[in-house]
Amino acid sequence: MPCRRSRCSCSSWSCSPAACPSSGRCRCAPGSSRWPRSAGPPSPHCSPGRRCAASRSCIPTGSPSRSPWSCWSGWWPARPGPCAPGPPLRPTRVPTSPASPVIAPERFIGRGNVIGCPRRTLAARTGDRGIVTDSVQATGSSRPGPGQDDAATGPEAELKAEQAYVLRLYERLDDIRRQTIQLRDRYLRDSDGTPGGRVERDIAYARHASSLVALNAAEDKLCFGRLDFEDGEDAHIGRMGIFDDRGDQKQLLMDWRAPSARPFYVATAIAPLGVHRRRHLRTRRRVVESLSDEYLQIRTDGEAGTGLEGGGAPLIGEAALLAALEAPRTGRMGDIVETIQAEQDRIIRADQRGVMVVQGGPGTGKTAVALHRAAYLLYTHREQLTHRGVLVVGPNATFLRYISQVLPSLGENAVVLSTPADLFPGLRATVVDEPAVAALKGQTRMAGVLANALLDRQRMPAVARKIDFEAVPGRVLTIDKALMKRAQARAWGTRAPHNQARRVFVRTILDGLLKQTVEKIDSRGVRAGGEAGDRIVTPEDRDALRRELMTDENVRDALAELWPRLTPQTLLADLLGSERRLAFAAPDHSPADRELLSRPAPGATPARGVRRVWTTSDVALLDEAAELIGPDDQAERDRLARERTENTDYAQEVMELLDTSPDGEGEGLAGMVGMVSAEDLADLQEERVTLTSTAERALSDREWTYGHIIVDEAQELSPMIWRLLMRRNPLRSMTLVGDLAQTSDPAGATSWGRVLRPYVRDAWRLEPLTVNYRTPAEIMAVADRVLHRIDPGLAGPTSVREAGVLPWRVRAADGELAATAARVVAQEAASLDGRQLAVLVAPDDVPAVDAAVRAALPDLTQPRGDDLPPVVQVMTVRDAKGLEFDVVVVVEPAAVVASSRRGWNDLYVALTRSTQRLGVVHTGDVPAELTDLQDVPAPS
Numbered sequence: 001m002p003c004r005r006s007r008c009s010c011s012s013w014s015c016s017p018a019a020c021p022s023s024g025r026c027r028c029a030p031g032s033s034r035w036p037r038s039a040g041p042p043s044p045h046c047s048p049g050r051r052c053a054a055s056r057s058c059i060p061t062g063s064p065s066r067s068p069w070s071c072w073s074g075w076w077p078a079r080p081g082p083c084a085p086g087p088p089l090r091p092t093r094v095p096t097s098p099a100s101p102v103i104a105p106e107r108f109i110g111r112g113n114v115i116g117c118p119r120r121t122l123a124a125r126t127g128d129r130g131i132v133t134d135s136v137q138a139t140g141s142s143r144p145g146p147g148q149d150d151a152a153t154g155p156e157a158e159l160k161a162e163q164a165y166v167l168r169l170y171e172r173l174d175d176i177r178r179q180t181i182q183l184r185d186r187y188l189r190d191s192d193g194t195p196g197g198r199v200e201r202d203i204a205y206a207r208h209a210s211s212l213v214a215l216n217a218a219e220d221k222l223c224f225g226r227l228d229f230e231d232g233e234d235a236h237i238g239r240m241g242i243f244d245d246r247g248d249q250k251q252l253l254m255d256w257r258a259p260s261a262r263p264f265y266v267a268t269a270i271a272p273l274g275v276h277r278r279r280h281l282r283t284r285r286r287v288v289e290s291l292s293d294e295y296l297q298i299r300t301d302g303e304a305g306t307g308l309e310g311g312g313a314p315l316i317g318e319a320a321l322l323a324a325l326e327a328p329r330t331g332r333m334g335d336i337v338e339t340i341q342a343e344q345d346r347i348i349r350a351d352q353r354g355v356m357v358v359q360g361g362p363g364t365g366k367t368a369v370a371l372h373r374a375a376y377l378l379y380t381h382r383e384q385l386t387h388r389g390v391l392v393v394g395p396n397a398t399f400l401r402y403i404s405q406v407l408p409s410l411g412e413n414a415v416v417l418s419t420p421a422d423l424f425p426g427l428r429a430t431v432v433d434e435p436a437v438a439a440l441k442g443q444t445r446m447a448g449v450l451a452n453a454l455l456d457r458q459r460m461p462a463v464a465r466k467i468d469f470e471a472v473p474g475r476v477l478t479i480d481k482a483l484m485k486r487a488q489a490r491a492w493g494t495r496a497p498h499n500q501a502r503r504v505f506v507r508t509i510l511d512g513l514l515k516q517t518v519e520k521i522d523s524r525g526v527r528a529g530g531e532a533g534d535r536i537v538t539p540e541d542r543d544a545l546r547r548e549l550m551t552d553e554n555v556r557d558a559l560a561e562l563w564p565r566l567t568p569q570t571l572l573a574d575l576l577g578s579e580r581r582l583a584f585a586a587p588d589h590s591p592a593d594r595e596l597l598s599r600p601a602p603g604a605t606p607a608r609g610v611r612r613v614w615t616t617s618d619v620a621l622l623d624e625a626a627e628l629i630g631p632d633d634q635a636e637r638d639r640l641a642r643e644r645t646e647n648t649d650y651a652q653e654v655m656e657l658l659d660t661s662p663d664g665e666g667e668g669l670a671g672m673v674g675m676v677s678a679e680d681l682a683d684l685q686e687e688r689v690t691l692t693s694t695a696e697r698a699l700s701d702r703e704w705t706y707g708h709i710i711v712d713e714a715q716e717l718s719p720m721i722w723r724l725l726m727r728r729n730p731l732r733s734m735t736l737v738g739d740l741a742q743t744s745d746p747a748g749a750t751s752w753g754r755v756l757r758p759y760v761r762d763a764w765r766l767e768p769l770t771v772n773y774r775t776p777a778e779i780m781a782v783a784d785r786v787l788h789r790i791d792p793g794l795a796g797p798t799s800v801r802e803a804g805v806l807p808w809r810v811r812a813a814d815g816e817l818a819a820t821a822a823r824v825v826a827q828e829a830a831s832l833d834g835r836q837l838a839v840l841v842a843p844d845d846v847p848a849v850d851a852a853v854r855a856a857l858p859d860l861t862q863p864r865g866d867d868l869p870p871v872v873q874v875m876t877v878r879d880a881k882g883l884e885f886d887v888v889v890v891v892e893p894a895a896v897v898a899s900s901r902r903g904w905n906d907l908y909v910a911l912t913r914s915t916q917r918l919g920v921v922h923t924g925d926v927p928a929e930l931t932d933l934q935d936v937p938a939p940s
């Protein structure tokens, strides 16, 4: 029998008042005697007949395409098991000791000459030995053009030979481009005009147009490497595969993602993989500017000679790598396809199945690796992934703009980029909750709160509901408690989400009301002298009565009251806006927490007619609510009907316009009038709509499931957002990149195991990144002290290079913080030469510092063309997440630390954004970790 305690949210068939805990609220606990054993009506907390392995209670999710049940903290596990406690909260840094099994066995083995590098890598400075590098740079006179004399010898000859080869590649690229354009245009011309032909034409056109985009993307740095093998073979490596169109159709250029190109990124002198020489080509447009060679044999004849015991990181293509790292930042991230390092390559090419976590400190290339992995997976599993799409989630819109060029530059456009806040179609949440509210809304128990909120809307009143219905004798119909309960039980029995289950609820109530109506009419007939058992109401009358009941306003009102049709927005807005509903749905939250939940975000004033301004933390709640409620089919049908009418009306207008237009330009179309109906034209319009790209369809469909999901800054996501993402990827093919030491979101992660266990148990793999490519060693030494403050057990990544400049600090007089910061920034800006500078401040200091810096540097604080950010920007650390700048000035670090619960993590992030120079401006004391920064006087 169902639980009958008045405030019990369990509704389980196996709970009886006697078995209910004395708390007054019955909770089915896994394995307890109250845990239901036989199938009964679904309850928001119990899953019939099964034990939950991962949580104390479970809720139905109801989407037929997915697992029908999910735990509060994840999906219903495939196999039942015992509840397991999570791992300790303490962030666990990946081991960096040589004994670690996760570190590649190859060790770095030195280098020879590096020409044109202003500074040497730390590994070079420590005198490592092994791979021998030679570089050749083109002089103005040595750059050969087509048909130029090739008589030079030695390095110059090499350069000329490469130039000739590269020109040949570009010729082929031009050929392929021409052919693609011809094909594309032929499809346009030759379409047979039938609806099928038009669809075929559009698909072919889209395919060739996208190939053309990829071909154009390959134009810059088409070829960047070459491998010479010990057996005398060689291969050029580049952005795409190119084959000769003559003779034996030999491969001229190998796509960097092809398996055979792998030695370019991982071969070392210890494991040369058959490679004798690795060559990096630096090109500008179609001109080869320089070459640098690494010989992967161990020398025995000189200083750089033998021995494998060098220290430092296993760098590949050091000259090219250093050139890339020393280059000024542009405000947009670039690809690293020429200089991917071995530990990064391993991650990029890893099996797409399962969940892989890439944990690495600042600047270790997590973002770069994640994006190159997307390109690699699309190349390797093109069919599957273009169809289902790849989703890349980044922390905010600024970050997405920052990385937006990387995949297009690799020729890949079929990727959906989104912030967590944009993952609920049709909603653009920009308002941010207070940290305490965001932390609460991010907790998994909010799933239970929403399930309770829904249950609240499905509760039946304690008294019968009377309905005024004209067609029945006495004009009154009654929905009594028994009928309500029967309808409720049948609706629950469908295990469908709320809106779908409503159909069954409504049908049951209507059946009951119809029965009453018929009985009343029949019994009136008996009273009027008929025989008992006579049927006055014919089957046709029954149908008519049913229709009347369905359309009767009073009946509809009663149904809407008993089992309302809901949207996620109404459910959540009603919940957060009502003390009573919150008290019912969140009984385990303290009154103070419930008050926080109901609090509108600071500065968020709803517009007229809008009940609530949605915040970024509401997105996951809305998605969860949508999962419980299910789509409102009726609303969708109404929308489609409305769209259809609009399209037909529009088409009708076009037809009328053509009919009256004078002959001339529109003649062809005007001639069609009379042959084509407005409906046909409307069909054409709808056809166009269905041909939108995978990315567009995926973004507009909440139930879309992606082939692979990549999450950057994954440590920032709340448990509720993880639930949303897992629903978008039931196959659990995911790459998550992040750094637990950089978590700043109050609801963010402190342990990967804790995040993932509810969804995949322990079946996820950890890949570490250990080398910092961004932050110079001098700055990292300071950041490491802050990291030690966060957790003495953590070790930061090893910087790959020094910048040659020590970090410094300037003390400002009291009340002079903003003005001094502006003077410091102006002084730095004088030598910026187009490089990027960021001023990172605590949120409260942004207005004053921003105003002072803008006043001092009005030109440099304006956005540039091509959607590029200003050269000088003032921002919070949170907004700078994932970004990097040539110069960083941190203003009042103590305020950064004090401004949030994870202030030390924020300071760590702030200190590690710079690629060259770091300065600190402060009034009060700096944190002890920064006291030994070089003290310099304030500029006047």
Ligand SMILES: Nc1ncnc2c1ncn2[C@@H]1O[C@H](COP(=O)(O)OP(=O)(O)OP(=O)(O)O)[C@@H](O)[C@H]1O
Pocket: 321, 324, 325, 334, 335, 336, 339, 340, 341, 344, 360, 361, 362, 363, 364, 365, 366, 367, 368, 369, 739, 773, 774, 881, 882, 883, 884, 912
């Ligand atoms: N193999 C490489 N070759 C050239 N540049 C690289 C390489 N790896 C990383 N970089 C560069 O190092 C910088 C830092 O990379 P990225 O932003 O991906 O690091 P991250 O680990 O995501 O950093 P954070 O966690 O601090 O945001 C970028 O400019 C990137 O282009």
